[in-house]
Amino acid sequence: MAEIAQVWSAADWRGSQVADDPGWRLPLSSAQQDEVLVALAVAQGADVPLDSVSREVFPLPTLGVELRRLADDVVHGRGFALVQGVPVDALTEEQCVLVAVGISAYIGDLVPQGPQRAPVVHVRDGGADAASSITRSYQHSGRLGFHADPTDVVALLCLRPARSGGLSAIVSSVAVHNALVAARPDLARLLYEPWWFDRRTGDGPDSFYQQPVYAIGTDGRLSTRYGPDYIRSAQRGAHVPALDADRVEAMEALDRLNHAPDFLLTMELRPGDLQLLNNRVILHSRTAYEDHPEPERRRHLLRLWLDM
Incomplete structure (x- = not known):
């Protein structure tokens, strides 16, 4: 293996450095919100499947320029962005889904999710048992460890927050990598x-797979694939070897850095917030949350996976 070294990247940042930088936020003006609603009406009239919603079907002549700028920064720059003020309050759930897909068409290509190949996943507490072999992280209200989703970009549109908790937090996996290399190159x-991960598709051998946490691509850029919850649950696999002391120490060191206040950037997602994260260079998590008792007020996000 080549020498382990720190890497240069525009996505090497710490939360304390970028928290007050307005460059990663795009608050929509009233004119841009109206543009979204007009595009929604056009898309509804076109009556095409969600996976066929394109920029032509969802036309955003001025906002689209800003969204493409954000997309470039998500891929080649700091690795994340937040669109604020997407007009979801007066829309039905079906209309919100169409708006999320239409806006995301300016970011990347929609990737089907899960065994059902769903274009959009509804992130809400379904009362699922977090310890179950088929429960996914978006189906319960518990805390999530810092992780990356399996596509280039994940987009999360908030329709309703929880009554309390559910705080979103992100870290630059590049900054964390470089800090770990400086302090503990052995880890x-x-x-x-290669590490074992769990797809949580059941108890069969196909639920488990191997991949490295860190990899350097042919372009020289660092890519991170991590998820402590899915690494630990892979231990249920009969053919998966137990984590040895060195690997446990490596995970503990990585988790300490991911939770270090200097690295963290937290976001309290509000209705109409669309969070965009580059899974190659960003890890994200969520605190546990408590929901409203009324079903119509409970936490609800829409998740889209995008390839660039």
Whole structure:
């Protein structure tokens, strides 16, 4: 294996450095909100499947320019962005889904999710048992460890927040990598080796797979694939070897850095907030949350996976 070294990236940032930077936020003006609603009407008239919603079907002549700028920064820059003020309050759930897909058409290509190949996943507490072999992280209200989704970009549109909790937090996996290399290159080296992960599709061998946490692409850029919850649950696989002491130490060191206040950037997503994260260079998590008793007020986000 090549020497483990720190890497340069525009996505190497710390939360304390970027928290007050307005460059990653795009608050929509009233004119831009009206543009979204007009595009929604056009898309509804076109009556095409969600996976066929394109920029032509959902025309955003001025906002689209800003969204493409954000997309470039998500891919080649700091790796994340937040669109604020998407007009969801007066829309039906079906209309919100169409708006999320239409806006995301300016960011990347829609990727089907899960065994059902769903274009959009509804992130809400379904009362699922977090310890179950088929429960996914979006189906319960518990805390989530810092992780990356399996596509280039994940988009999350908030329709309703929880009564309390559910705070979104992100870290630059590049900054964390570089800090770990500087402090413990021996542990960083372990993270370049294959690790077992759990797809949580059941108890069969196909639910488990191997990949490194860190990898350097042919373009010289660092890519991170991490998820402590899914690494630990992979231990249920009969053929998966137990985590040895060195790997446990590597995960503990990585988790400490991911939760270090200097690295963290937190966001309290409000209705109409659309969070965009580059899974190659950003890890994200969520605190546990408590919901409203009324079903119509409970936390509800829409998740889209995008390839660039």
